[in-house]
Amino acid sequence: MAVGSKIRRRDILAGTLFEVQISMSEKPFEYAISIRLHDTDAAGRLFFAHLFRHAHDAYEALMSSLGFPLAALIREGETLLPLTHAQADYRRPMLHGDRVRVEVRVMEVRRRSFAIGYRFLGEQGETLASARTVHVLINNDPAALPPALHAALSTQLADDSMPP
Amino acid sequence: MAVGSKIRRRDILAGTLFEVQISMSEKPFEYAISIRLHDTDAAGRLFFAHLFRHAHDAYEALMSSLGFPLAALIREGETLLPLTHAQADYRRPMLHGDRVRVEVRVMEVRRRSFAIGYRFLGEQGETLASARTVHVLINNDPAALPPALHAALSTQLADDSMPP
Amino acid sequence: MAVGSKIRRRDILAGTLFEVQISMSEKPFEYAISIRLHDTDAAGRLFFAHLFRHAHDAYEALMSSLGFPLAALIREGETLLPLTHAQADYRRPMLHGDRVRVEVRVMEVRRRSFAIGYRFLGEQGETLASARTVHVLINNDPAALPPALHAALSTQLADDSMPP
Amino acid sequence: MAVGSKIRRRDILAGTLFEVQISMSEKPFEYAISIRLHDTDAAGRLFFAHLFRHAHDAYEALMSSLGFPLAALIREGETLLPLTHAQADYRRPMLHGDRVRVEVRVMEVRRRSFAIGYRFLGEQGETLASARTVHVLINNDPAALPPALHAALSTQLADDSMPP
Numbered sequence: 001m002a003v004g005s006k007i008r009r010r011d012i013l014a015g016t017l018f019e020v021q022i023s024m025s026e027k028p029f030e031y032a033i034s035i036r037l038h039d040t041d042a043a044g045r046l047f048f049a050h051l052f053r054h055a056h057d058a059y060e061a062l063m064s065s066l067g068f069p070l071a072a073l074i075r076e077g078e079t080l081l082p083l084t085h086a087q088a089d090y091r092r093p094m095l096h097g098d099r100v101r102v103e104v105r106v107m108e109v110r111r112r113s114f115a116i117g118y119r120f121l122g123e124q125g126e127t128l129a130s131a132r133t134v135h136v137l138i139n140n141d142p143a144a145l146p147p148a149l150h151a152a153l154s155t156q157l158a159d160d161s162m163p164p
Numbered sequence: 165m166a167v168g169s170k171i172r173r174r175d176i177l178a179g180t181l182f183e184v185q186i187s188m189s190e191k192p193f194e195y196a197i198s199i200r201l202h203d204t205d206a207a208g209r210l211f212f213a214h215l216f217r218h219a220h221d222a223y224e225a226l227m228s229s230l231g232f233p234l235a236a237l238i239r240e241g242e243t244l245l246p247l248t249h250a251q252a253d254y255r256r257p258m259l260h261g262d263r264v265r266v267e268v269r270v271m272e273v274r275r276r277s278f279a280i281g282y283r284f285l286g287e288q289g290e291t292l293a294s295a296r297t298v299h300v301l302i303n304n305d306p307a308a309l310p311p312a313l314h315a316a317l318s319t320q321l322a323d324d325s326m327p328p
Numbered sequence: 329m330a331v332g333s334k335i336r337r338r339d340i341l342a343g344t345l346f347e348v349q350i351s352m353s354e355k356p357f358e359y360a361i362s363i364r365l366h367d368t369d370a371a372g373r374l375f376f377a378h379l380f381r382h383a384h385d386a387y388e389a390l391m392s393s394l395g396f397p398l399a400a401l402i403r404e405g406e407t408l409l410p411l412t413h414a415q416a417d418y419r420r421p422m423l424h425g426d427r428v429r430v431e432v433r434v435m436e437v438r439r440r441s442f443a444i445g446y447r448f449l450g451e452q453g454e455t456l457a458s459a460r461t462v463h464v465l466i467n468n469d470p471a472a473l474p475p476a477l478h479a480a481l482s483t484q485l486a487d488d489s490m491p492p
Numbered sequence: 493m494a495v496g497s498k499i500r501r502r503d504i505l506a507g508t509l510f511e512v513q514i515s516m517s518e519k520p521f522e523y524a525i526s527i528r529l530h531d532t533d534a535a536g537r538l539f540f541a542h543l544f545r546h547a548h549d550a551y552e553a554l555m556s557s558l559g560f561p562l563a564a565l566i567r568e569g570e571t572l573l574p575l576t577h578a579q580a581d582y583r584r585p586m587l588h589g590d591r592v593r594v595e596v597r598v599m600e601v602r603r604r605s606f607a608i609g610y611r612f613l614g615e616q617g618e619t620l621a622s623a624r625t626v627h628v629l630i631n632n633d634p635a636a637l638p639p640a641l642h643a644a645l646s647t648q649l650a651d652d653s654m655p656p
Contacts, residue, residue: 036385037398038213040206042260043566047202048575048625049544056541057364070365071425074535083540087579096206097399133540200549201562207402212411212461213384216377221528234529235589238371247376251415261563297376366539370532370588377530424534 028103028119029065029156031058035098046094052086055118055131058102062116066152079146084113085134092128099123105158111144112137114153192267192283193229193320195222199262210258216250219282219295222266226280230316243310248277249298256292263287269322275308276301278317356431356447357393357484359386363426374422380414383446383459386430390444394480407474412441413462420456427451433486439472440465442481520595520611521557521648523550527590538586544578547610547623550594554608558644571638576605577626584620591615597650603636604629606645 033054041047060070073079094100100120107115118131137145144150197218205211224234237243258264265285272279282295301309308314361382369375388398401407422428429449436443446459465473472478525546533539552562565571586592593613600607610623629637636642 034388036388037205037207037402038211038381038384041201042204042206042208042563043201043572043574044206045574047548048578049202049541049548052541052544053366056366056539060362060364069425071423071534074365074424080535082535082537082582082585084582085580086540086582088577090574090576090578093574095399096402097397198552200552201566202545202548206399207408207410209410211384212414213377213380216380217530220375220377220530224526224528233589235370235587238529238588244371246371246373246418246421248418249416250376250418252413254410254412254414257410259563260566261561365533365535366541368534369529370534370536371529372534375530 028105028158029058029062031061031102031104033057033100033102035094035096035100037096039094040096044093044095048088048090051088051090051120051129051131052133054100054102054120055086055088055116055133058104058118059116059133062104062156066149066156068149068152079149080138081135082138083133084136086131088129088131090129092122092126094120094128100128104156106153106156107132107158109145109150109153109157114145117158192269192322193222193226195225195266195268197221197264197266199258199260199264201260203258204260208257208259212252212254215252215254215284215293215295216297218264218266218284219250219252219280219297222268222282223280223297226268226320230313230320232313232316243313244302245299246302247297248300250295252293252295254293256286256290258284258292264292268320270317270320271296271322273309273314273317273321278309281322356433356486357386357390359389359430359432361385361428361430363422363424363428365424367422368424372421372423376416376418379416379418379422379448379457379459380461382428382430382448383414383416383444383461386432386446387444387461390432390484394477394484396477396480407477408466409463410466411461412464414459416457416459418457420450420454422448422456428456432484434481434484435460435486437473437478437481437485442473445486520597520650521550521554523553523594523596525549525592525594527586527588527592529588531586532588536585536587540580540582543580543582543612543621543623544625546592546594546612547578547580547608547625550596550610551608551625554596554648558641558648560641560644571641572630573627574630575625576628578623580621580623582621584614584618586612586620592620596648598645598648599624599650601637601642601645601649606637609650 035046039046039050039054063070063073070081073081100122103119103121105117105119107117113134113136115132115134118133119127120129120131122128145153199210203210203214203218227234227237234245237245267283267285269281269283270278271281277298277300279296279298282297283291284293284295286292309317363374367374367378367382391398391401398409401409431447431449433445433447434442435445441462441464443460443462446461447455448457448459450456473481527538531538531542531546555562555565562573565573595611595613597609597611598606599609605626605628607624607626610625611619612621612623614620637645
């Protein structure tokens with residue numbers, strides 16, 4: 001485990017208002033997709049913008065697994081986390097019918113924002129694409145991520161040695 | 165003009181709470197689209213579900229032209245018009261780069277619902293596809309379409325002799 | 329999938345060119361989806377056209393389970409099955425975060441076409457929406473569905489008493 | 493598009509195999525979109541991934557205006573230009589009904605790749621978002637962009653002082 005992530009853990013603990021059990025995950029969160037017909041275009045490959053749709057589905061699944069389903073956050077309206085940045089690199093084409101594994105890691109957790117990294121892997125474990133999204137808190141009073149969310153995200157922090 | 169649509173006009177006028185000028189349009193509302201790369205799939209054609217996206221864009225444009233932009237209706241929240249039915253028939257493939265003209269007609273206006281018809285035409289005027297959507301009013305008090313909306317839709321009623 | 333009875337439908341047998349074991353499934357094919365953020369729109373519900381995307385995903389999954397993955401059919405290019413018709417009825421709104429079960433049934437198998445029915449069910453088993461797609465064979469020589477595909481689809485034929 | 497100066501960029505001329513008239517445009521290529529209902533999500537804003545769909549539509553329009561419609565390139569299959577990178581920054585929310593102007597600029601033209609920049613502007617001219625896509629040539633023989641395409645893209649090169 002990297003030094004950086006230990007420091008982050010201390011920062012988090014210092015900021016929490018109540019005790020949180022932090023178990024740093026050694027394995028990234030995983031999400032599986034199939035490339036469907038509507039994901040492809042007339043060039044026979046995944047249309048690039050759909051990678052972001054799949055990334056966001058994986059992010060939604062991660063947030064649910066951490067106990068913060070996006071649907072509830074949006075309905076309650078107190079903690080909105082809109083994206084301020086998104087990027088992707090495409091290495092190999094994804095074709096109709098391909099089964100793709102998505103590894104999801106928290107790349108950074110700050111007071112009011114966090115970054116999620118995604119790695120899309122083929123059946124041989126080869127990297128097909130990677131992506132990154134940055135989410136910023138929009139709320140009124142406590143100008144920081146809710147401590148429980150901050151702590152939950154921190155459990156998914158990637159090792160510095162394994163950036164997507 | 166068909167007998168049916170005259171009867172409809174009378175029903176509408178009987179129901180209006182204020183005077184509305186009705187000018188039955190002789191030509192359908194038109195909307196132009198290009199088939200973009202993301203509209204197509206690996207089979208090289210428009211993915212069928214995207215026809216409905218385009219139909220709804222044409223419907224949004226019609227509603228704006230009638231003075232009832234959907235965005236305002238949804239924001240105000242008083243007059244929601246969710247779809248209860250959608251259907252489409254596909255006659256010829258639409259390919260990447262095709263320019264398609266959409267004719268939009270109001271096929272039926274009832275007290276609490278209306279039906280929109282769409283005809284997708286190629287550059288030679290040939291019918292590529294047709295579609296139909298049915299929208300039902302959801303609101304609280306006046307259990308009927310707002311009279312101004314009812315009247316505006318009625319101006320776009322198709323002749324019975326020209327169903328999409 | 330259920331063990332299934334071994335009823336051989338007369339119409340199928342009449343059309344088959346060689347002997348096929350048909351095991352009529354008693355339970356429909358099932359497919360699970362979650363309503364993701366991008367499925368919804370500013371009105372807070374599933375955007376209607378996306379129901380067809382999910383229906384097609386369920387159809388792709390059915391075809392794979394029957395041994396006819398669409399990706400292979402499209403790549404080989406001999407048996408294209410484009411949609412000629414699609415329709416849906418929407419009964420209850422589907423909201424962000426909803427878990428929806430899709431029952432998929434073959435509603436009709438003809439010489440050169442077949443119809444698939446979809447029923448979208450909520451967590452209490454209530455019907456949220458239903459849909460139907462019609463697929464028509466486009467190929468050159470044998471102007472009929474390949475017998476093995478015809479037989480495989482026939483194993484999924486719905487009881488007449490349970491139309492979606 | 494503006495009349496444009498007749499500056500011939502040295503790097504272009506160095507690479508061209510035949511004479512091309514280059515008129516450097518002073519104004520960026522423009523493309524107009526409306527934020528449609530299906531562009532938004534339950535949070536009431538443009539779903540971030542759809543920005544890339546709109547960016548690609550603007551890129552398709554640019555390529556057509558330059559005489560290189562993507563549909564023809566893909567059908568001919570000799571000059572495929574898949575994306576290797578995409579990124580976007582989101583500054584202000586785009587809401588249902590918003591009219592957005594997209595400025596499209598060529599940010600870089602290399603031997604085998606080019607970068608397109610997009611700036612999304614609101615009705616007051618304020619920047620709502622920006623994006624960038626990188627496209628790389630995949631072909632067999634001449635391991636470089638076709639000279640005519642290289643030259644056409646170069647006419648749209650942004651001033652260094654105006655990066656999106």
